[in-house]
Amino acid sequence: MASVDQEEGDAGREAGTDSQDRYDGAGSSSSSGSAKTAADGNRAGVGGMINPGRYGIERVAYWLMRLSGLGLLAYFIGHIYETSSILQGKMGWDEFLAITQTTEGHILLAIVIGMCVFHTVNGIRVMLGHGGVGVGRAARPDYPYIPASQNYRHKLGIYTAIVLAAIAMMYGLAVMFGV
Amino acid sequence: MATAILRESTIMKIHYGTALAAVALVAVHVLMRLTSGGFAASLEYETVLANYRFLPYALMLEIILVLLSIHGFNGLRVILLELRQGPRYEKAVSYGCLAAMFALIAYGSRTIIMTNMGMV
Numbered sequence: 645m646a647s648v649d650q651e652e653g654d655a656g657r658e659a660g661t662d663s664q665d666r667y668d669g670a671g672s673s674s675s676s677g678s679a680k681t682a683a684d685g686n687r688a689g690v691g692g693m694i695n696p697g698r699y700g701i702e703r704v705a706y707w708l709m710r711l712s713g714l715g716l717l718a719y720f721i722g723h724i725y726e727t728s729s730i731l732q733g734k735m736g737w738d739e740f741l742a743i744t745q746t747t748e749g750h751i752l753l754a755i756v757i758g759m760c761v762f763h764t765v766n767g768i769r770v771m772l773g774h775g776g777v778g779v780g781r782a783a784r785p786d787y788p789y790i791p792a793s794q795n796y797r798h799k800l801g802i803y804t805a806i807v808l809a810a811i812a813m814m815y816g817l818a819v820m821f822g823v
Numbered sequence: 824m825a826t827a828i829l830r831e832s833t834i835m836k837i838h839y840g841t842a843l844a845a846v847a848l849v850a851v852h853v854l855m856r857l858t859s860g861g862f863a864a865s866l867e868y869e870t871v872l873a874n875y876r877f878l879p880y881a882l883m884l885e886i887i888l889v890l891l892s893i894h895g896f897n898g899l900r901v902i903l904l905e906l907r908q909g910p911r912y913e914k915a916v917s918y919g920c921l922a923a924m925f926a927l928i929a930y931g932s933r934t935i936i937m938t939n940m941g942m943v
Contacts, residue, residue, distance in 0.1 A: 690906060710902050717895040724888070724927060728934045730875070731943055734868045741866060764846055771839050819862050 702794055705802040709766050712759035719756045750820040757816040758809040765805035773798060834897060841894040848887045855880070875938035888931040896924040 688695070696703045729740035743749065773779055773793055778801075780792035829837075855874070859865035874880050900920040904913060937943065 713898045720891055720895055724931045730938055737868045767842055
């Protein structure tokens with residue numbers, strides 16, 4: 645459980661405490677433009693949280709998970725508002741539907757499909773990891789202190805989520821454009 | 824504050840539970856769009872109205888609404904708490920997300936109930 649926290653729930657703490665820098669050695673924090681030094685109070689802020697440069701695909705998954713989550717929440721709120729137009733009768737429904745049934749609307753919906761699939765698959769990976777699945781055996785932390793959870797199984801899970809999201813987006817576009 | 828009532832570990836279990844349940848129900852919701860005579864036909868006014876008036880489907884929509892609202896606004900709360908911490912800030916974020924969640928559920932439920940009861 646702790647090892648997964650190092651992987652998925654990592655960036656919030658890394659942004660706040662810069663704990664990774666202690667492991668990376670002196671001077672490594674200066675390699676990132678957004679990361680600040682210990683003298684700055686170890687607070688890299690939002691820039692440190694979203695910086696994917698130094699932490700590999702796990703950090704990319706971390707911010708993709710949050711971005712897709714925020715995007716899906718925005719879509720969900722919009723969808724609830726959109727469907728409420730049915731209360732205005734057929735005219736109201738058709739008018740609102742016409743706004744969404746455009747090329748831009750279809751592309752936006754394809755992005756939503758991609759976000760939804762990535763968020764789902766990566767979310768299941770995170771849940772499994774929190775349950776101890778695929779994180780490896782507990783072991784003594786030795787240099788270079790690579791978290792056990794950052795292994796090929798979870799990396800494969802992240803890449804699978806990205807590939808499935810891309811496939812779902814293409815399928816969605818094919819359905820919407822009637823290809 | 825929500826965290827004073829529920830432990831953070833309990834909230835995360837709810838977060839994961841709502842996610843798994845929503846995945847299953849949203850899959851049914853999406854399949855309904857694809858199997859009701861095609862995507863475009865499934866969005867026609869009469870088809871959508873018939874869907875809302877079919878009680879089991881309306882109940883499923885209500886459950887999806889509740890599940891996704893809980894999951895979505897708790898996710899937003901978690902992201903906002905990662906960005907900044909502090910007693911007043913955390914309280915404001917937790918209560919704000921809770922209020923927004925109830926507002927969205929109320930607004931969505933209004934559509935489902937009014938349409939299902941033939942008030943359109």
